[in-house]
Amino acid sequence: MSIIDELKWRGLVADCTDAAELEKKIAAPITLYCGFDPTADSLHVGNLVPLLALRRFQLLGHFPIAVAGGATGSIGDPSGKTAERQLLTQEILDHNIASVKVQLAKLLDFETKQNPARLVDNASWTKGISFLDFLRDIGKHFSVNQMVAKESVRARMEDRDVGISYTEFSYMLLQAFDFMVLCRDANCELQIGGSDQWGNITAGIELTRKKLGKHVFGLTLPLITNTDGSKFGKTAAGAIWLDPKRTSVYKFYQFWINTDDRDVIRYLKYFTLPEIISREEIESLGKKHIENPEARSAHKKLAAAMTLLIHGSNAMLSCQIASEILFGGSVEKISEEDFSEIVGEVPTKEIEKLKLDGAGIPLVELLVHAGLSPSKGQARKDIEGGGVNINNVREVNVARAVTSSDLLFGKHILLRKGKKNYVVVTAK
RNA sequence: GGUAGGUUAUCCAAGUGGCUAAAGGGUGCAGACUGUAAAUCUGUCGGCUUACGCCUUCAAUGGUUCGAAUCCAUUACCUACCA
Structure with a gap:
């Protein structure tokens, strides 16, 4: 099965350029890339779709390149964003890239002999280029008229509240430049990304055609949405x-x-x-x-x-x-062995054993300590509402104190707020 | 630069001198039902307090008043029309 069929079956193709030609191209292994901007020091589940797509390509014999956006990340991508973004400091960026690299390495195979994945940082090829050189070599190929027409830019230009800075406006050029460089230096012929990347990807395709005379491709993945309308992840x-x-x-x-x-x-x-x-x-x-x-x-x-x-x-x-x-459903008669399985797995908090002696610690305080309630007032309401359980027994007495006699196996208390929020409090 | 209007809690939004911690809706949290669902119904939804109550909040600052989210002045930001 070709990678395209595989992606289509999974509902993972939002759009792609020149589908017929791409199908032909992809019959043999090709090199492709996807960029990840280091906006935080960890990836989240929303980043998984494009990342796993790279992996899917790799599994079918293609050569994936993950690009950490050291350069693009320092600018901020306006795509899909309603407001100008805060620029990250260089230290934060460096830290984020280092952290994200570790995570990327876990999801792609860098060891395999046939088609190992590669990880590069686009800062490595933008660093040495002067602003003037960039304007002359790259900027010349872009028409502002076209740039302004791109959805990501137009949305921000039409919103008089926020507008778009020249910095973010230029983002597209950097990403296009990436594609061109990767095509030139690594024979990369396909860029994938979220559907909000369409404009950036096509910009790269055009630049590559103009600079290198090469026909490269783009494929976008759908934006994941929950049926109830909330944001995925x-x-x-x-x-x-x-x-x-x-x-x-x-x-x-x-x-x-x-x-x-x-x-x-x-x-x-x-x-x-x-x-x-x-x-x-x-x-x-x-x-x-x-x-x-x-x-x-x-x-x-x-x-x-x-x-x-x-x-x-x-x-x-x-x-x-x-x-x-x-x-x-068997929590009431839980054994010590079973209980030890959930300690550390479920959020676990420690408390000094001393505090449980004598009169003990008020339940409301323990709820706050465990992070189940944001404040004592809220903790009180949670108890009154019938949402709090000690060792899976509902407790509706607001004045309840928790003492050492509540300890399971002499060291743990199982607190629950609502149906699903468990915290194990361990005395030590 | 001119004129008019706006800025309310997590979000939307009512409130135009005391009865306002502030209507209504959304989201959230909790309860019932269930499948660790969905839909529905119920409670709750600024902070502290066992509670009476106290404190902080209606863009910011200053003022009028016994009393202000509400009136006045200044500042900041936003919107519309005009230049």
Whole structure:
């Protein structure tokens, strides 16, 4: 199966240039690239789609290049943004690039002999170029009339509130320059990216044609949207990051488990790699999901596959066990062994044993300490509303104090707010 | 530069001297139902406080008043029309 068929089946092709010609080209291995701007020191689940697309190409024998946007990231891409962005300092950029590189390395294969992935920083080829040279060599090929017509720029020009700075306006030139350089130096013939990158990609295609006389291609991936209209990858608490320090593995797993029924099959196609879940399996999961949605087999498989991919098999197993214990219905008679499985998996907080002696610590304070309630007032409301459980027993007494007699196995307290928010408090 | 209008809590938005921590809606949080769903219904939704209550908030600063989100002045930003 060609990579294009594969992507189409997964619903991952939003648009592409010269489809017929590209199909022909892609019959043999080609080199392609996708850029990632280091706007934070971790990638998040939203970045996975283009990144995994690179991986998909690689699995079918193509040569992927991941471009860390040291140069472009210092400018800020106006595409899809409604407001001018704050420029990042050089130190932050350096830090972000270093962190993101580590994550990229985990998702692409840099070791394979046949078609190893490459990672480059576009700062490496923009550094030595003077502003004047850039204007003469590159700027000359761009028509402002065309640039202004591009969606990303026009949207900002029409919005009188925000406008667009000259800096962000120029972003397109840098990205186009990247494509041209990669084509020239690495024979890169295809750029992929999110559908908001269309304008930048086509700019690169034109520049490459004008400068090198080469016909290169672009392919965009769809913007992932939740059926309920909310933004994919964002929860009330913020984005879901790949870095376990920002989003714990357990939360990451839970994020996928909580996928809306209507989205789950689509997301299996978008996010899983054939090496983890085969096409047949996705199709059979789709059937199961329709026949028997309450089993949530598709959700479980999606969460397992994603956790395995990003955090590895040990972390995945721990999450599965912890989730099984907490949501399996047998928490009341939990054994010490089982409990030790969820400690550290579920958010865990420590408390000094001394505080639990005698009168103990007020429950409201413990809720705040555990991070389950933002303030004591809110904690009180949570208790009154019937949303707080100590060791899975509902507690509605606001004045309740937690003492050492509440400890399970002499050291843990299992706090829960609402249905899904667990925190283990460990005395020490 | 001129004229007119605007800036309210997490978001949208009402409020034009005391009854206003401030209507309504969204989002969020929690409860019931359920499948760790969806839909629906209920409660809650500035901070502190067991509570009476106290404190901070209606762009910023200063003023009028017993009392201001509401009136006045200045400043900043935004919008529309004109130049």
